[in-house]
Amino acid sequence: MTVEPGGATTAAPHTYEALQPDQPGGLVQLLTPEGERMEHPDYPLDLTAAAIRDMYRDLVLVRRIDTEAISLQRQGELGIWASLLGQEAAQIGSGRALNPDDMVFPTYREHGVAWCRGIDPVKLLELYRGVSHGGWDPKEHKFHLYTIVIGSQTLHATGYAMGIQRDGALDGDRGEAVIVYFGDGATSQGDVNEAFVWASVFNAPVVFFCQNNQWAISEPLEKQSRIPLYQRARGFGFPGLRVDGNDVLACYAVTKKALQAAREGQGPTLIEAFTYRMGAHTTTDDPTRYRLASELEVWKLKDPIERVRAYLVRTGQAEPEFFAAVDAEAVQVGARVREACRTMADPPPLSIFENVYAEPTAILREEREQYAAYLDSFEEAGR
Amino acid sequence: MTTLTLSKALNAGLRKAMENDPKVLIMGEDVGKLGGVFRVTDGLQKDFGEDRVIDTPLAESGIVGTAIGLALRGYRPVCEIQFDGFVYPAVDQIVSQLAKMRYRSRGAISLPVTIRIPCGGGIGAVEHHSESPEVLFAHTAGLRVVACADAADAFAMIQHSISCDDPVIFFEPKRRYWDKAEVDTVSGAANALPLDRAKVALDGTDVTLLAYGPLVRTCLESALAARQGGPGPGGPGNGHSIEVIDLRSLSPLDMETITASVRRTGRCVVAHEAPVYAGLGAEIAARVTEQCFYHLEAPVLRVGGFATPYPPSRLEEHYLPDLDRILDAVDRTFGY
Numbered sequence: 001m002t003v004e005p006g007g008a009t010t011a012a013p014h015t016y017e018a019l020q021p022d023q024p025g026g027l028v029q030l031l032t033p034e035g036e037r038m039e040h041p042d043y044p045l046d047l048t049a050a051a052i053r054d055m056y057r058d059l060v061l062v063r064r065i066d067t068e069a070i071s072l073q074r075q076g077e078l079g080i081w082a083s084l085l086g087q088e089a090a091q092i093g094s095g096r097a098l099n100p101d102d103m104v105f106p107t108y109r110e111h112g113v114a115w116c117r118g119i120d121p122v123k124l125l126e127l128y129r130g131v132s133h134g135g136w137d138p139k140e141h142k143f144h145l146y147t148i149v150i151g152s153q154t155l156h157a158t159g160y161a162m163g164i165q166r167d168g169a170l171d172g173d174r175g176e177a178v179i180v181y182f183g184d185g186a187t188s189q190g191d192v193n194e195a196f197v198w199a200s201v202f203n204a205p206v207v208f209f210c211q212n213n214q215w216a217i218s219e220p221l222e223k224q225s226r227i228p229l230y231q232r233a234r235g236f237g238f239p240g241l242r243v244d245g246n247d248v249l250a251c252y253a254v255t256k257k258a259l260q261a262a263r264e265g266q267g268p269t270l271i272e273a274f275t276y277r278m279g280a281h282t283t284t285d286d287p288t289r290y291r292l293a294s295e296l297e298v299w300k301l302k303d304p305i306e307r308v309r310a311y312l313v314r315t316g317q318a319e320p321e322f323f324a325a326v327d328a329e330a331v332q333v334g335a336r337v338r339e340a341c342r343t344m345a346d347p348p349p350l351s352i353f354e355n356v357y358a359e360p361t362a363i364l365r366e367e368r369e370q371y372a373a374y375l376d377s378f379e380e381a382g383r
Numbered sequence: 384m385t386t387l388t389l390s391k392a393l394n395a396g397l398r399k400a401m402e403n404d405p406k407v408l409i410m411g412e413d414v415g416k417l418g419g420v421f422r423v424t425d426g427l428q429k430d431f432g433e434d435r436v437i438d439t440p441l442a443e444s445g446i447v448g449t450a451i452g453l454a455l456r457g458y459r460p461v462c463e464i465q466f467d468g469f470v471y472p473a474v475d476q477i478v479s480q481l482a483k484m485r486y487r488s489r490g491a492i493s494l495p496v497t498i499r500i501p502c503g504g505g506i507g508a509v510e511h512h513s514e515s516p517e518v519l520f521a522h523t524a525g526l527r528v529v530a531c532a533d534a535a536d537a538f539a540m541i542q543h544s545i546s547c548d549d550p551v552i553f554f555e556p557k558r559r560y561w562d563k564a565e566v567d568t569v570s571g572a573a574n575a576l577p578l579d580r581a582k583v584a585l586d587g588t589d590v591t592l593l594a595y596g597p598l599v600r601t602c603l604e605s606a607l608a609a610r611q612g613g614p615g616p617g618g619p620g621n622g623h624s625i626e627v628i629d630l631r632s633l634s635p636l637d638m639e640t641i642t643a644s645v646r647r648t649g650r651c652v653v654a655h656e657a658p659v660y661a662g663l664g665a666e667i668a669a670r671v672t673e674q675c676f677y678h679l680e681a682p683v684l685r686v687g688g689f690a691t692p693y694p695p696s697r698l699e700e701h702y703l704p705d706l707d708r709i710l711d712a713v714d715r716t717f718g719y
Contacts (some may be wrong), residue, residue, distance in 0.1 A: 132613020133487035135497035144455070145487055149479050155445055156480070166408075166434055167456070190472070201440060355490040356524050358548040361579070374665035 027242055027274055029373035030249040033302040034309025043253040049317035055248050057326050058092045059305045062112040064330035065121045068337050073283040074222050078128045080111045086278030089304030090211050093251025105157040105180040108146040117143040131344055151189030154180050158195045161204035170205055178206040185216025188224045196236040205262035208270045213277035218290040233270035245275030247305040265306040385568050392534035393423045396541035401431050407545055410437040410446055411463030420465055421501060421560050443469055447476035452496045454673040459545055467502040468511025479484040481550045482525035497544045497551045503656045504703055505558035507696045514693055515657035520552045522636040528634040530554040532599035534564035539575030556597035581637035587626030590650035590713050595630040597685055598654045602627045605709040621714055640684055642674045649680040650716040654704050659687040681719040685711045
């Protein structure tokens with residue numbers, strides 16, 4: 001793991017261009033924006049062509065799902081959508097690095113990680129359509145519910161990791177670890193800093209995966225930190241590193257290694273995935289009010305999908321038929337998500353009263369009965 | 384039967400819970416070697432180890448947030464918040480996370496977390512050490528809120544709270560920690576009332592006096608004083624026979640026990656240390672009025688803290704409802 005020596009206290013070089021991989025504190029990068037494969041001494045990676053093609057497929061499909069969801073929101077089928085556009089590599093790379101028993105604590109934007117955990121994208125839409133607060137069973141997928149309050153889930157992840165320790169489930173490859181996602185804005189939250197303290201002093205097996213997408217709604221990174229975010233870890237006493245968040249291979253490699261370290265009892269790691277939110281914060285946001293279009297154009301050149309495609313083509317690891325098949329599958333997945341969303345039924349009114357407590361209280365039963373009778377009175381009146 | 388202080392009874396109850404279920408953990412500030420600032424966890428770390436009795440970093444949101452994570456992993460954490468006024472940094476974790484998880488997950492997740500909070504005033508403390516924030520939590524769906532008033536109930540209720548599959552906010556009357564009572568430490572929890580039931584602490588016929596936590600003792604003393612006041616006007620309480628009910632559960636409320644009493648007595652007074660304004664007494668008064676309207680001889684009256692922050696401790700005797708203020712309210716119910 002790389003811990004930056006020395007204490008940089010001046011404003012950091014926060015641009016991608018200033019973070020050349022060969023510089024101290026530079027990005028861990030295994031695939032350049034042009035699709036050129038790089039080697040890194042700390043992160044040797046030997047993936048098969050099939051595995052890289054699978055990641056390419058993941059990237060394309062989750063982007064398609066995201067695009068579909070934005071359209072559904074525009075057409076009134078979803079109340080809101082938080083787009084992952086631009087962050088596909090950070091999510092697929094880290095998501096594919098997980099073992100089946102590892103536990104994930106997401107924010108509300110981890111659609112790519114959800115995909116890696118086998119969650120039907122339609123389930124994600126339930127939350128944004130207002131049909132449920134989360135449609136999947138967190139235990140079945142080892143993927144917790146989306147957390148909307150910023151940073152709260154970092155403490156849940158740390159506590160869960162403390163449970164792994166108490167269960168004696170730290171056992172190298174066969175062991176379990178936790179990964180928790182959050183953004184650059186979240187690093188200012190008390191809960192995130194408390195989670196760092198807890199994870200550090202208890203040496204908890206948790207990987208803090210920060211997607212630094214440069215923007216917390218309208219606030220640029222400079223409003224959150226004067227030092228690079230990965231350097232925060234040093235003050236808490238555990239390793240931090242910065243990875244090219246648009247490089248799926250690098251995200252995979254650094255996450256794999258950090259999770260393995262956690263499973264071997266080496267405690268937490270902070271990964272700062274340096275990426276860019278190419279879309280709006282959510283469909284209610286208007287980024288033209290606070291950032292320049294030219295910034296987006298620069299980041300388009302570092303697109304997380306294009307570089308994988310370029311690499312596969314250049315090295316002859318994928319034929320045109322492969323790309324055509326992925327594109328066709330994306331169309332199919334999009335159509336299925338669209339249809340499922342449009343036909344998704346509202347829950348019955350009286351389900352409001354379910355699952356507040358293990359058993360309904362007398363007061364809840366009374367309210368439910370009164371409201372049921374009230375609803376019935378309309379039916380009787382209509383007869 | 385064993386004579387125990389309320390603090391020792393809680394300690395014995397925690398010990399029983401830890402013996403009965405290896406998933407029970409205790410976590411908080413100074414709960415280990417020190418045994419907590421009120422010694423409620425005294426000796427538990429020595430006997431159960433540092434993995435089960437966890438001295439945490441000093442951050443309340445962290446305590447509750449990591450307890451949620453441990454509960455997601457199958458543990459039953461018991462968090463100690465050192466003082467009532469220190470719970471506010473944990474309110475997001477309690478209100479937005481802990482309380483809602485079962486609902487959000489449509490029943491897939493249970494969070495059996497107990498949060499112990501020493502509450503109330505009367506110990507001459509500096510500010511933030513004497514508050515009664517129970518209504519914040521009673522207003523939050525998904526939480527159970529309970530308050531013990533004596534050692535026997537403390538022993539049973541802490542065990543019931545820990546074995547409950549819902550999150551429980553457990554208020555401890557800190558000025559009563561040293562009050563002694565007979566506790567059945569062998570079968571006490573098994574024979575005790577369920578967690579969500581109120582109990583009639585003293586039978587009476589003229590007026591129902593509702594209290595919880597530290598004011599149960601004050602109300603019992605008021606009721607006895609009223610009886611000794613003798614019949615006729617002039618004496619304290621005017622010789623009225625006051626029925627005292629210890630609510631025990633603040634959310635949900637045991638309206639069945641409350642209304643059964645008020646229908647017999649026709650009068651109702653609610654006492655709590657928390658401010659009267661938008662306090663638990665308001666909810667009780669509204670429900671009693673709705674459910675016992677034709678039995679009431681007088682409006683439901685409330686006695687409690689003023690609509691002010693908790694005052695400096697040299698003034699707390701004016702702020703806290705005492706015997707005279709409670710009996711004054713009782714007397715007023717006979718003026719209608």
